[in-house]
Amino acid sequence: MNESDSPLATIFSSSLRRSFSIIADLRLAIALLLIIALVSISGTVIEQGESLTFYQQNYPEAPALYGFLTWKVILSWGLNHVYSTWWYLSLLVLFGTSLTTCTFIRQLPALKAARNWKFYLKPRQFNKLALSVELTQGSIKNLNSLLQQKGYKVFLQDNALYARRGLVGKIGPIVVHLGILIVLAGGIWGAFTGFFAQELVPSGETFQVRNIFEAGPLALKQVPQQWAVKVNRFWIDYTNDGAIDQFYSDLSVVDLQGQELKRQTIFVNQPLRYDGVTFYQTNWSIAGVKVQLNNSPIFKLPMAQLNTQGNGRIWGTWLPTKPDLSEGVSLVARDLQGTVFVYNQQGQLVNAVRVGQNIEVNGVTLKLLELIGSTGLQIKADPGVPLVYTGFALLMLGVVMSYFSHSQIWALETETGFFLGGKTNRAQVTFEREFVEIIEQIQQVETNQVKQESLV
Incomplete structure (x- = not known):
């Protein structure tokens, strides 16, 4: 007795087929797709990658x-990072497994069945077709010419004919599945290898990406x-x-020796992209102020954002007006338009x-030279984006291909009559009209031939 024929092997094989059938079920795929869509919406509504204080507030x-x-709960x-959680990635993997199984169990066999054809050599075989007719006159030769004009690929065998058109419509669903799988693969690859960072950098300074909020387990190679x-x-x-109205950052990518590799001015919706990393303009701040007292050296004082209890954004710093720091003034600014308010110690x-x-304050001349702004940059790297774009392109191509109807026509010429039949997988009404038109054209051609023979 062969081991493959044992009861245990039979049970295992049956269970495996049953499992594959469940995974390949269209209802499961639709349910998973809806769940993924709902979770993705939550990731759009709930801010991603923010600080603990932000969520608590x-x-x-x-x-x-x-x-x-x-x-x-969040x-x-x-x-707070939906797209990289284990359960979201598990949903993607399960959905991808369902599509892959469906492709191998349903779509590929359907394509193979469409490519494998046979001639109908007996009149009774036409009875099982959706459309069939028996004509008193007709010829394979005339039908062959007519079908080729309509874009059918025709196969002949003695007095039998088979023709098909729109095989691409059978390939379309497979391309759609492939596109979705590539999109899922791109999303998973991006979650494992991408990172998200934020930097607040004053004008004139050079920085490397360090303030990383979120990163995949393989993201270190992507950090420049x-x-x-x-x-x-x-x-x-x-x-x-x-x-x-708009805020701008003039950025230069430089190597470790300070040589400029790329330069670009960015603003909202116009990022800088370099070596797979994208820099977005998202925020701003006031980093500091440059002042001079009488003929002293220029002071560059840092400014910090003050707590206004939600009543707007202001920045401030303290400037000593005496060497012993016994007196001084507070400098306050609310924007970069160039105005600073001066407050005394009271x-x-x-x-x-x-x-x-220049202004006079505490017996000295205060000159305001410059307000220094800081640019707020959001920095992202997602190596999965090219895969996602490729997948979407295939997805759209597959959808277009799926609209093509796969139409088939059989014919058999016998001594007693001419049998014609056909079927299609979609656009049934259109195919019926074409089928009737083919019948009429065949009859017209046959009638004309009879008339010509009678004249001769």
């Missing part, structure tokens, strides 16, 4: 958003080590009423000064 425990969504379920980025200049364009506003102007 925006998703408090009381009152909880929608009665259940709190910062603890962090425990990984909703052989080059850095210099912020040549950061500036903001304002509207006439003082609102921000917190009273004493004056305002613009860039390039």
Whole structure:
């Protein structure tokens, strides 16, 4: 007795086939796709990659958003980095497995069946076709010429004919599945090898990517080590009423010796891309201020953002006006338009000064030379993006291919009559009209031939 014929092997084989059948079920694939879509929407609605303080402030425990969504729920379920959680990646793998199994169990056999054809050599075989007719006159030769004109590929054998058109429609679903699988592979590869970082860099400084918020287990190779980025200049364009119109960063990619490799001015929706890393303009700040007291050397003082309890953004610093630091003033700015407000030690506003102007304060001449802005950059690397784009291209191509109808026609010429039949997998009404048209054209050709023979 062969081992493959044992009861245990039979049970195992049956269970395996049953498992494959469940995985390849279209209903399972649709359910997984809906779950992935819902989870992806949650990743769009809930801010990704923010700090713990951000989630605690925006998703408090009381009152909880929608009665259940709190910062603890978000962090425990990984909703702050949805697309790299183990359960989201598991959904992608399961969905990909379902599509792959469906392709091998259903789509490829269907394509093979469509490519494997046979001639109908008996009249009764035409009875099982969706459309069939028996004509009193007709010829394989005339039908062959007519079908070729309509784009059919025709095969002949003695007095039998088989023709097909639109085999690409059978390949379309396979291409769609392949495209989706490549998109999933790109997403998984990006989750494992990509990273997300944020940097706040003052004008004139050079930095390397260090402040990484989120990274895949294989992302270290993507973090640039052989080059850095210099912020040549950061500036903001304002509207006439003082609102921000756009902010810009003039960036240079430089090697470790300081040689410029690429230079580009970025703004919102116009990032810098280099070596697989993308730099987006997302935020701004005031880094510091340059001042001079009388004829002293130029002071570059850092400015920090002050807590306004949600009443706008302002930055401030303290400037000593005596060498022993016994007196000084506070400098406060709210934007980069060039105006700084000066407050005394009692917190009273004493004056305002613009860039390039002088004022007298505490017996010294204060000159404001420059407000130094900081650019807020969001930095991303996702090596899976090319795969995702390739997958989407194949997906669209496969959808277009799937619209082609796979139509088949058989014919048999006998001494008693001419048998014609056909079927299609979609656009049934259109195919029926074409089938009737073929019948009419065959009859017309045969009638004309009879008339010509009678004239001769």
